[in-house]
Structure formats: structure tokens, C-alpha cells
Amino acid sequence: MPRPPNPHAKTKRLVLEGTIEEESVRIRAFKKICVADGLQMKKELLDLLDFWLKKHNWPPGNPQTLLHSFGVQTKITQQCQYPNCEEIATHECIPNSPYAQKKVFYCQKHHDHAKESRLLKASKRL
């Protein structure tokens, strides 16, 4: 079992060792591509670390930073599920039928139509 990392250790090294063949293949491929493209492995790994640290909000660490700042898509872009409609859905709806318990996504027009026809148990805007 690998030793847990010690963030207070004096060494600045990060040792990456493939313990199974699949990991070793990936590490070798990484090295080969770096050599072929004239890239520095250290720089490539540090760039990946920057991305990872940003994703984990470190540093300076702002818990109020919105996820979309990191390129994470928070809003669902779903197509309307009404037959032959190609609009982007604006509402997530629960049909008013004991047989259909799944959520469906409707555009504004089909949401309004379903609501007027009392076909929806509940709906919320996306």
C-alpha cells in the first residue's frame, strides 16, 4: 500500500511510477510524445497541476468562485423532447401521469401547451 503524501515534507520531488502495465504504458507514451515534440515533461506536468489546482480552488482559494469560471458547464442544454421539436429546452417537467414518472424537457412553447392542457405535475425553469 502506498504511503500517504506528506505536504510538509522538505523534498520538492514528485515521483510518478507506473505500478501496473497500463500506467507504465501511459507514462512511456507521455515521455515519447514529450521527446518527439521537444516538450519539457516538468513544464507539461506543472501546467496540468495548475489546471487541477484551479479546479480545486487553490490558491488563493475563493469558495465563492463560480464553477463556470473554470469552464464547467452548470446549465443543462437539452433539446425539447416534444416530438419533432428542435428547440432548446427551457423547462424540466414532471408529467401528470402515473405511467410517466421520468422528467421531460420542454421548450417554452411546449411547456406552456402542456401546462394549459394540465399534463404537468410540476415544472421548473432551467
Ligand SMILES: [Zn+2]
Ligand atoms: Zn418544443
